[in-house]
Amino acid sequence: MQYRSTRGSKENTLTAPQAIIQGLAQDGGLYVPVAFPQANFKLEDLSKLSYKQIAAMVISLFFDDFTKEQITTAVQSAYSEQWDDRSIVPIEKHDNHFYMELFHGPTLAFKDIALQMLPQLMTRAVQIEKIDKDIIILTATSGDTGTASMRGFANQKGTDVIVFYPEGGVSPVQLKQMLSQRGNNLRAIAIKGNFDDAQTEVKKIFNDDSFKNRLNANGYQFSSANSMNIGRLVPQIFYYLYTYGQLVRRQEIKLGDEVNFAVPTGNFGDILAGYYAKKLGLPIKKLICASNENNVLTDFFNNGVYDKRRKFHLTNAPAMDILVSSNLERLLFDLYDENNYEVASLMNQLTQRGHYQVSGEVFTKLQKNFAAGFATEEEIKSEIKRVYNYDRYVIDPHTAVGSFVANQYQKKTGDQIPMVIVSTASPYKFPETVYEAITGGPSMQTGVGAIKELHDELGGQLSIGVRALFDREPKTEKIIEPNDMEKEISSILDLK
Template identity: 85%
Template sequence: MKYRSTRGAKDNALTSPAAIIQGLAQDGGLYVPVDFPKANFQLEDLPKLSYKQISAMIISLFFDDFSKDQIKSAVINAYSEQWDDRSIVPIEKHNDNFYMELFHGPTLAFKDIALQMLPQLMTRAVQIEKIDRDIIILTATSGDTGTASMRGFANQKGTRVIVFYPESGVSPVQLKQMLSQHGDNLEAIAIKGNFDDAQTEVKKIFNDENFRKKLNQNGFQFSSANSMNIGRLVPQISYYLYTYGQLVRRREINLGDKVNFTVPTGNFGDILAGYYAEKLGLPINKLICASNENNVLTDFFAKGEYDKRRKFHLTNAPAMDILVSSNLERLLFDLYDKDNEKIASLMNQLTQRGHYQVDKEVLDKLQTIFAAGFATEDEVKEEIHRIYNYDRYVIDPHTAVGSYVAQQYKSKTNDQTPMVIVSTASPYKFPETVYEAITGRVCPQTGVAAIKKLHDELGGQLSIGVRTLFDHEPHVEKVIDPVNMEAAISSILDLK
């Protein structure tokens, strides 16, 4: 299958291995299939299939340049003993909602689903394309992508990982995870600014032709572990299909019934995977985009204007502290019928003016498929408390954003469609907020000490991923200005 840039002509399409390796298109666009594939499964197949089987099916559908043996070994390696639940994605029912738990991997967040798979795809793509340069995974993170990409690529031969994250813009546990990941090929550096500052500079570095030549001369090549990389996005489609199949299998719904998915959303990759699942034929009624106080997407789905010219909030759901949602570009490319010139124009307006407006026809399409809402920090804590009081189920702040928005949506619309809330992180990644929400008291500790405090309150058995947090000592944090990111990369790689 061929992949093209959202901003370029399809004549410049790449194979899927080449698109995975390159990560971000040289014109600044994102890679999408030239022709969206037709499903290689029937709906009635889904209840019979394990998560690994569905994952292999989706990867073979989108990345048919990989052999069956390559895909099989990739899936086995990605979804094995590093997961604390054999199903990979357990589904819990609480208060008439279903919670799709995506945090049972090694770094306790949904990013593990894709970032245990991406290194497997990347190493095989390098073999297929016969690349003789080391791959530099350059990534901006609002917290979870950094940890998950470092864990996934740790000590992978022929790769280096360089992660930039906002100083004071990630949780204490996220910070410890990044600074204590073991691997000779890993670097994590804080920047003075927010996630959008880091992501903007990463995109700029990717598109710097002179720097790219310098990398190549030194035997290196950039790629990305952000959801901008199509190899990161595609594996996320699998858990929508798997969850639907499990709901049918458990007789919670009948085959063919529609469901709603509420997705805590920052960079728009997770919810875009749901949109792709719907394009493959999954019976989805609404995809509900749930934001925190950085509610640029809520306003966009209401008015059709994307406007980043607003105050940036540091919230208790930090992985969603984002004002530029990169993957929205892929959705707009699809809704504008693959008009790459229109997409390039809109993205240029966002860069130059800070906003753009979509056509009414496109807004109508958006509102047919999507709904949107947001939660404040207080509403996040209230939702954690409400869910816990109902039956002692504990959710993290990002899941609480989704849960709150789902309840608001149901109250506003009286939509009785079964609701799945995408549960994106373990509550132990954000113990300070969860402890305060449950007890009504400010947690006296932070980080690992706060995990102990929360565990004293909740009891039960800690997962392997949580227990690991007690074992590793973090490195000293490095902090730089965003303008020095390129120089930092040169220093790390010792470029001549």
């Protein structure tokens, strides 16, 4: 299995381990398979397989350089006792919708699914390639990626993690998780700006040849834990296949029935994984792209124009406060029939002008596979309240975006085929918003204090991941200018 850049020649390829280690292509593009794999399973197999078995099956499809033993041990390590539900991804039914719960890992968000696996793939890739340098995981985060990558790579030999996040742009719980995560190879630093500022600077640093040469001279090499890394994206395919199999097993749907997935997304990785699952043969009718008030993706799917020239909103669904959705580039590559010149041109237009428009043919393909909508902050709170009032099921603000947009889509289209809502985070990760939505009054505290208030309101048992938040003292927050990120990395690594 070979990988190429979305902006590069088909002849310039890497193996899967090389693509995982490198993370981001040198030309600024993202790695994609040279030939998309053909499924080696039948649809009826999915209802008979455990989550771990599906994970191993998908990894062997995309990353066939890894031995069967390497894949088996990686899967066992990634999906073990750090999960508070043995199924890894339980599926709850409420108000005729299925909520695919992806937050039962150690940091209470869907990023754990991939970021418990990526370190396993990374360490084995380094062994395969006989890399003698330390891997520096350099990542921009709007909250959950930072926490999950730090937890996944904590104390992993031969790796260091440096995370940049927007000051004031993550929730109090996300901030505490990052600043209190234990591990002598972990750093989390705030920047004065938003997520897009952090992500743009990270991409720039990745592509700075002179800085890369300094790293190499000091025995280091960059990689990424963002969903720009193919080793992080592929594990997100697992849960689409698993969920479909479970719905068949529970006789909620018949084998071969189509389903819709409503996916709250900012950087477009989660929903792209659903598109890849569809390419593998999963009967998905529509992938419904759900955004908050930073609705650049909603406009894109509705009119074919991607335009980041708009006001940036800090919202109560902060993981989606993004205006430049990196993984959309992989979708464009696919829809433009793998024409790297077209993709490079569009990405250049976005950088230079702040916008681009896709062709009529590509727009038709978008309309066939996707629908889109968004929710305001008030609509998010109203949806949390509506779902809670229905049967006391509690959802977080990001899940509420998906749930609201799913209902909006059904009312608009009359499409009533089974709807799966991708539930991306525990409600206890955003207790201030959830408490206010349910009670109608503001939480008197933030962070851990707000968790206590919410728990007093809801009752029940707190998961291990939530309880861990009460035990750890956070480090002092460090805040720098975006332009100083490269200098900060040099200082952390003591580069000569």
